[in-house]
Amino acid sequence: MVNLYTPQAIWGRELRHYRRAADLTQGQLAERIHFSESLISGVETGQLPASPEFAEKCDRVLDTGGALHRLLDWRKGQVFPSWFGKWRDKEREAIALRAYEPLVFPGLLQTEGYARVLLHGNEAAVEARLERQAILVREDPRPPVFRCVIDEAILYRPIGGPEVMRAQLEHLISVVTPRLSVQLVPQGMHSGLMGGFAIATLEGGKDVLYAETAVRGITTSDEEDVAVAVERFEAIRSEALPISMSIDLIQKAVEEKWS
Numbered sequence: 001m002v003n004l005y006t007p008q009a010i011w012g013r014e015l016r017h018y019r020r021a022a023d024l025t026q027g028q029l030a031e032r033i034h035f036s037e038s039l040i041s042g043v044e045t046g047q048l049p050a051s052p053e054f055a056e057k058c059d060r061v062l063d064t065g066g067a068l069h070r071l072l073d074w075r076k077g078q079v080f081p082s083w084f085g086k087w088r089d090k091e092r093e094a095i096a097l098r099a100y101e102p103l104v105f106p107g108l109l110q111t112e113g114y115a116r117v118l119l120h121g122n123e124a125a126v127e128a129r130l131e132r133q134a135i136l137v138r139e140d141p142r143p144p145v146f147r148c149v150i151d152e153a154i155l156y157r158p159i160g161g162p163e164v165m166r167a168q169l170e171h172l173i174s175v176v177t178p179r180l181s182v183q184l185v186p187q188g189m190h191s192g193l194m195g196g197f198a199i200a201t202l203e204g205g206k207d208v209l210y211a212e213t214a215v216r217g218i219t220t221s222d223e224e225d226v227a228v229a230v231e232r233f234e235a236i237r238s239e240a241l242p243i244s245m246s247i248d249l250i251q252k253a254v255e256e257k258w259s
Contacts, residue, residue: 008131009046011071016044018062033057036093036203038141047138048092049131051085087198087210087219092135094144094200098233101196102151104159105168108133109148109175109182114168117160136180144200146180149233149240152187155253166258169250176247183240184249191235199229 019029019040026044030037035054042048050058055069062068091097091108099106104118107129119125136143159165176182197211208221209229220226241249 004046006046008049011050011068012044012046014071015040015050015058015068018058018064018068019044022062024062029058029061032061035089038203039089039093041140042092042138047134047140049128051089053085054089084217087200087208087217088132090200090202090208090210090219091132091198093202094135095142095203096145096147096201097198098147098201098230099196099198100149100233100236101154102193103154103196104157105150105154105172106148106198108136108146109172111164111168111171113164114159117164136175143179147183147237148181149183149185149237152184152249155184155250156257162258166254169254169258173247173250176243181243182246182250183237183243184246185236185240190239191232194232197229197233199226199233 019026022029024032026037026040030040033054035057039048039054043050043054050068050072052069052072055072058064059066059068097108099108104110105114107115110118110129112126112130115126115129116123119129136146155169159168172182195212197209200208200210202208206221207226207230208219209226211218211220211225211229240246
C-alpha cells in the first residue's frame with residue numbers, strides 16, 4: 001500500500017487537485033501533455049514519481065503558475081542526470097522492456113547494497129534507483145514484461161564484497177517469473193561486446209531505445225537505430241543460455257564464489 005504522506009504521494013494529490021480544477025480527465029490531460037494516462041494515474045496515486053519535465057508540462061497545461069514544478073521534490077528529481085529523465089519516463093510507460101548489460105546488473109534488478117556501492121554511497125541516488133523498480137511490482141497498470149540478458153562475467157565481478165554479491169545473486173534468482181526472465185551469455189566472444197542498451201515497448205507497439213556511451217546515455221526513437229538494437233538484442237539472446245541453465249549458473253556462483 002502506498003504511504004499517503006510521502007512527498008511523492010502528496011505531490012500526486014496536488015496534481016489531481018489542479019487537474020480537477022481545470023475540469024480535465026486524466027485522459028484529456030494525457031493528450032495535452034503527451035504522457036500516458038496510466039502514468040498520470042500512477043503519479044496521482046503516489047505509486048510513481050514525477051519527473052521535472054512531466055511537472056513543467058502539467059504546469060503549462062493546467063495554468064498553475066509553476067506551482068507543481070516548485071513543489072517537486074528536487075532532492076529526488078535531480079539525483080538522475082538530466083539526460084536520463086527522458087528514458088526514465090519511457091521506462092515507466094513501457095508495457096515491455098528488453099535489456100542487455102555486459103558490465104553490471106541492470107538498475108531495475110539491483111539490490112540496495114549493490115546499488116550503494118556503484119553509487120558511492122549517495123543515499124538519494126540509491127533511493128531513486130530503488131524507486132525505479134516500483135514498475136516491476138505495481139498493480140495498475142500491469143508491470144511490464146521484462147526480458148534481461150547479462151554477460152556471465154558480471155556474476156564474478158566483485159562489487160562490494162562477498163556479502164553484497166551473494167545477496168545480489170540470490171535476489172536475481174528470486175525475481176524470475178514468467179514475466180521477468182534473466183539469461184546469461186557465456187563468457188567469451190559474442191554479439192554483445194559493444195555496450196549495454198535497453199528497449200522499451202510502449203502501448204501501440206512503438207519501441208524506444210536507450211543506449212549507453214562513455215559519457216552519457218542516449219534515448220532515441222529513430223527507427224533505424226531502434227531496428228539495429230532490436231536485431232542486436234535478438235542476436236545476443238540467441239547466444240544466451242536458457243533460463244533454467246542461467247539460474248543454475250547463478251546459484252553455482254553463489255555457492256562457489258560468494259559463500
